[in-house]
Amino acid sequence: MSDSANPVTVTPILDRVRLPADMKGLSDAELKKLADELRTETISAVSETGGHLGAGLGVVELTVALHAVFDAPRDKIIWDVGHQCYPHKILTGRRDRIRTLRMKDGLSGFTKRSESPYDAFGAGHSSTSISAAVGFTMGRELGAQTGDAIAVIGDGAMSGGMAFEAMNHAGHLGKRMFVVLNDNEMSIAPPVGALSSYLTRLYAEGPVQDLKEVAKGAARAFLPEAFHEGARRAKEMLKGMAMGGTLFEELGFTYVGPVDGHDLEQLLPLLRMLKTRAKGPVLIHALTKKGKGYAHAESRPDGGHATAKFDVATGTQVKAISNAPSYTKVFAESLIKEAAKDEKIVAVTAAMPDGTGLNMFAQLHPRRCFDVGIAEQHAVTFSAGLAASGMKPFCAIYSTFLQRGYDQIVHDVAIQRLPVRFAIDRAGLVGADGATHAGSFDVGFMSSLPGMVVMAAADEAELVHMVATAAAHDSGPIAFRYPRGEGMGVDMPETGVPLEIGKGRMIAEGGRVAILSYGTRLAEVLKAREALQARGLAPTVADARFAKPLDTDLIDQLVANHEALICIEEGAIGGFGSHVAQYLSDQGVFDRGFKFRSMVLPDTFIDHASADDMYRTAGMDAPQIEAKVLELLGVAVAKRA
Numbered sequence: 001m002s003d004s005a006n007p008v009t010v011t012p013i014l015d016r017v018r019l020p021a022d023m024k025g026l027s028d029a030e031l032k033k034l035a036d037e038l039r040t041e042t043i044s045a046v047s048e049t050g051g052h053l054g055a056g057l058g059v060v061e062l063t064v065a066l067h068a069v070f071d072a073p074r075d076k077i078i079w080d081v082g083h084q085c086y087p088h089k090i091l092t093g094r095r096d097r098i099r100t101l102r103m104k105d106g107l108s109g110f111t112k113r114s115e116s117p118y119d120a121f122g123a124g125h126s127s128t129s130i131s132a133a134v135g136f137t138m139g140r141e142l143g144a145q146t147g148d149a150i151a152v153i154g155d156g157a158m159s160g161g162m163a164f165e166a167m168n169h170a171g172h173l174g175k176r177m178f179v180v181l182n183d184n185e186m187s188i189a190p191p192v193g194a195l196s197s198y199l200t201r202l203y204a205e206g207p208v209q210d211l212k213e214v215a216k217g218a219a220r221a222f223l224p225e226a227f228h229e230g231a232r233r234a235k236e237m238l239k240g241m242a243m244g245g246t247l248f249e250e251l252g253f254t255y256v257g258p259v260d261g262h263d264l265e266q267l268l269p270l271l272r273m274l275k276t277r278a279k280g281p282v283l284i285h286a287l288t289k290k291g292k293g294y295a296h297a298e299s300r301p302d303g304g305h306a307t308a309k310f311d312v313a314t315g316t317q318v319k320a321i322s323n324a325p326s327y328t329k330v331f332a333e334s335l336i337k338e339a340a341k342d343e344k345i346v347a348v349t350a351a352m353p354d355g356t357g358l359n360m361f362a363q364l365h366p367r368r369c370f371d372v373g374i375a376e377q378h379a380v381t382f383s384a385g386l387a388a389s390g391m392k393p394f395c396a397i398y399s400t401f402l403q404r405g406y407d408q409i410v411h412d413v414a415i416q417r418l419p420v421r422f423a424i425d426r427a428g429l430v431g432a433d434g435a436t437h438a439g440s441f442d443v444g445f446m447s448s449l450p451g452m453v454v455m456a457a458a459d460e461a462e463l464v465h466m467v468a469t470a471a472a473h474d475s476g477p478i479a480f481r482y483p484r485g486e487g488m489g490v491d492m493p494e495t496g497v498p499l500e501i502g503k504g505r506m507i508a509e510g511g512r513v514a515i516l517s518y519g520t521r522l523a524e525v526l527k528a529r530e531a532l533q534a535r536g537l538a539p540t541v542a543d544a545r546f547a548k549p550l551d552t553d554l555i556d557q558l559v560a561n562h563e564a565l566i567c568i569e570e571g572a573i574g575g576f577g578s579h580v581a582q583y584l585s586d587q588g589v590f591d592r593g594f595k596f597r598s599m600v601l602p603d604t605f606i607d608h609a610s611a612d613d614m615y616r617t618a619g620m621d622a623p624q625i626e627a628k629v630l631e632l633l634g635v636a637v638a639k640r641a
């Protein structure tokens, strides 16, 4: 018995749970307490690391329920996008490292197979979880020693076409698997609308069949007027289901819900029952709230989707101050100026209005801005259709997410030579989001396409001119890339002036070596030049501006006047430097022993860290650029510490 002199200390349940197996003996009441402790720990951890907060808070109860009822890692719990996986990581042996989230050598901010056997499938890009779950399911059917596959997918991710491809296939196969639709009425963009929850209480106690019958015969459920087309389509489909609907059932799923995704008294019996009784594919529609349980997240329009480090008590974020505008802001403001001059300019985003800056454009031109949902393939071909109709579409998609729409770029844009303008944000290494979000390949995959004009801004002033160049370019597709984060603080032009297509620019004359930079590595190149200048070895520096068409006059000039040429770009092999090498080899330049180096990202996926750290790892910071020049000059280079 406790007394005031000897208060009984109650050990938090979370301290007794290192792995899901430790949850099996807990009572439902203890599981509820565990969920509360897990939420507190998630908030505390993210306050120290920054990262994705709202999504994880929205699935605390779901995470506890899934790990209490199913048997990971034999059962495969697959988190779509993976940004909501922090509670999952805490419960699967990584609580001790959760405060290294998204830091160099720390935990990934997404699920990652190499990090834990409990991370059944890697993520970062949206809408992949159901496909992976079907894969695991059929592996099991063919003898793999795995149990159930449970895909946890958000309502935003459900607007991705892959999700429907996967459900179509799953229903056809008819094998037992689970999809938990985590419906918090949010993508990243705030939606408009309200969701009835009266169905939730009605269904909670009934067995699945009754749930289904009630779903069939029950009255209607409001579903949110989603902010974007894709989610609206997914919501319409759900509405059909709640009305005793057809689409999920036509796809071969048993639809269960909506259930309260925060109520363990509903979730636990429901999941236990489904685990016991489900025969084929089952979709559980769970209603949750993004940012649940933390007022400073819940109250934000985006539900606290992403955050810097913050003070838990006040929710105040600790943000780095920069006097230079972000590239995203410069793009958006430049596009707004161009759109004011030309009403044919329209803008397209795939569920990233804030991330691309098109939220600013939409405020001024709501009818000329389209958010298609997490549907990059559709975004590209939709843009192609707009271009074919005579509009001037700016399709603004992060480099990494544009990978999702590559066949559409080739087949629907390039072959038809339609004047779609691709604004490729987050080009190059992006830092804490790591390898899944790196914009490493767009130079390669865009510049290999006939007729595609491919540009990279060296700084924010150049970006202004490239937006103007793209606006003026109507004879075919054109792309321009720029990195995540703030600009260099250079003087900004009043207005953008279209660049001459295929023309680069000299930056500084120098000695025996020339460096032809493409994109924002130019800043590091100039730092290296400064260090070399002190030794009387300053190289010539030029900014290529275009990877396609190449400025062959500039390249010829650099080759003629130097004994060596270095190309550098924030991208993988196969991009700008490869095109220059191809040109030089075709011209026979190498036949006479001319020295050439192309500095590109190494042939590996670089783990998350700060972008600067990642470029250091990639061998592309100023000291390593300096070393490359010295190597070509035959000057002994002191090994880096």
Ligand SMILES: Cc1ncc(C[n+]2csc(CCOP(=O)(O)OP(=O)(O)O)c2C)c(N)n1
Pocket: 054, 055, 058, 081, 083, 084, 124, 125, 126, 153, 154, 155, 156, 157, 158, 182, 184, 186, 187, 188, 290, 305, 350, 351, 352, 374, 376, 401, 404
């Ligand atoms: C292919 C792709 N496009 C865009 C994104 C950017 N993105 C990350 S999370 C997110 C919204 C996801 O919404 P939802 O699935 O509902 O999850 P929630 O954050 O609401 O839990 C988006 C658009 C992505 N990760 N992958």
Ligand SMILES: CC(=O)[C@@H](O)[C@H](O)COP(=O)(O)O
Pocket: 052, 081, 083, 124, 188, 306, 355, 426, 430, 433, 437, 484
């Ligand atoms: C989870 C996800 O894919 C997005 O939230 C992404 O992390 C956004 O990246 P930025 O922070 O560069 O906008």
Ligand SMILES: [Mg+2]
Pocket: 154, 155, 156, 157, 182, 183, 184, 185, 186, 187
């Ligand atoms: Mg959502």
